[in-house]
Amino acid sequence: MISDKRVYVIAEIGINHNGDIDKAVEMIRKAKDAGCDAVKFQKRTIDIVYTKEELARLRDNVFGPTNGDLKRGLEFGKDEYDAIDKLTRELGIDWFASPWDEPSVDFLMQYDTPYLKVASAMVTDRDFLVHCARTRRPLLVSTGMCDLPMVRSAVETIEGAGGEIACLYHCTSTYPTRDDEINLLGINTLRAAFPGLPIGFSGHEQGILPSVCAAAMGAVSVERHVTLSRNDWGSDQKASLEMDEVAEMISQIRRFEVVKGDGILRVYDDEKPIAEKLRRNDTLQAA
Template sequence: MSTVKVGNKQLGVGQPCYVIAEIGINHNGDIDLAKRLISVAVAAGCDAVKFQKRTVEIVYTEKELATPRPNPFGETNGDLKRGLEFGQEDYEEIDNFCKQVKIDWFVSPWDEPSVDFIQQFDTPVYKVASASLTDDNLLKYIRKTGKPVIASTGMSTYAEIDHAVEVLGKENLILMHTTSTYPAKYEQLNLHAIPNMIQRYGVPVGYSGHETGIPTSVAASALGACCVERHITMDRAMWGSDQAASLEPNGISRLVRDIRLCEQSYGDGIKRVYEEEIPVMKKLRRVGAAV
């Protein structure tokens, strides 16, 4: 199985797990908060941060936008969606800041104009959100950029994933196993889907976790996930729909630490006696301790 290059990192079997800190809309429309979250990801040792980009009038119907929904930006769902969207100056600041602190950044574009908008920043990869996996036109449009694609497969059947893979093609493709509930129940994480998807599709497979804890995301890496993505927040009690399913600064730092410790521990699978074991063997074995 070939690897996929994202930025200056290779993703795939035998490569270090690529850890993505999903900022998404947890910035609450505040560019300074977004930069604080980027700094958290850098301090934790993450490889990338990810945002979402939508053209509100395309993604949502007029009826959805007019739906009453009191929020910090106004009284309707449209006020909320527009308030959470970053524009040109915001993304210029994000791009400059990420270059300054040396971390990859990219987005999940939910529509074609959002792809056009992000193209100006030459991000290393595009992410297909689970909600967009069945949008053939968007998949084809993203593919035309020539960039690698990471495609999430939450709330999707194998038939739907098969079709998306056929549309996207397997070259420079990474699939992401995920369960699209926020937060996700542990009994519904189904982590064994990761090795099954690797075998079925023959492409690198990652994991996008929406659970509240850390161990299962580490387990996903141990089961073969080439990348692990988790939402991050400054405080899970903050206002916002995704905050409760996110990791706080200490949590994302522990996740990266534990994934790296596991990677150190895998070894080559050949059973051997280590030199440091020999004194212990001589001390504790009554029979067969000679070396």
């Protein structure tokens, strides 16, 4: 669970499973092996999220000739989510998803997941935010494509409807995000604006350094898109980390959690023989 004691790392599988439950299973297992605390998916009711015209648009893909064929082919249903729920419980890793419409919220509520994720694309939809808040499931909220007044409106809407925000994520919704658009100081801005909320980082950049830096700046949770291979087909693959990168990122975050210490200045036992060897005099009394 998210706390200020240990960075909660989320592997955003999203739709990078390409509609293949076997690939999703492999990704869950590898995310667990890499040290992730949770995996996240995306859930849509296709005929609500997309217009008829958008679904009918020609777009040749592995599932058929239209964009609708692609969107339906990527979508998991109850059988797949039952399998995800069972596997994650066996492995001891959390899972949850980002719903993109109200029926998808209701679908996800049949599972005992720790959180419901509000994607950046949904954070300006008042009715949707209220629907999520009224589930009483703790919410993780991303803030891509938002300025501070927009974030404030979303937070006020959720809390006004009785919802709990378990983490508010600084985020830039470009794929992949350029370095000059990551703006990690936004973490500090959100912390100052919402002192009662835990602040995290959801990244779409290339490489692991910004995510490690986000943890060093106090992000209590880091979310990154993951993939088995960036060369795989799909819209999110290029903005994702491969599993060896995920493992290295988590290793660096966990090392930071050790090296940051507690801030108390002390003489360590291992320093005492060094002091005896190197110090000529010990005549200065502490104030």
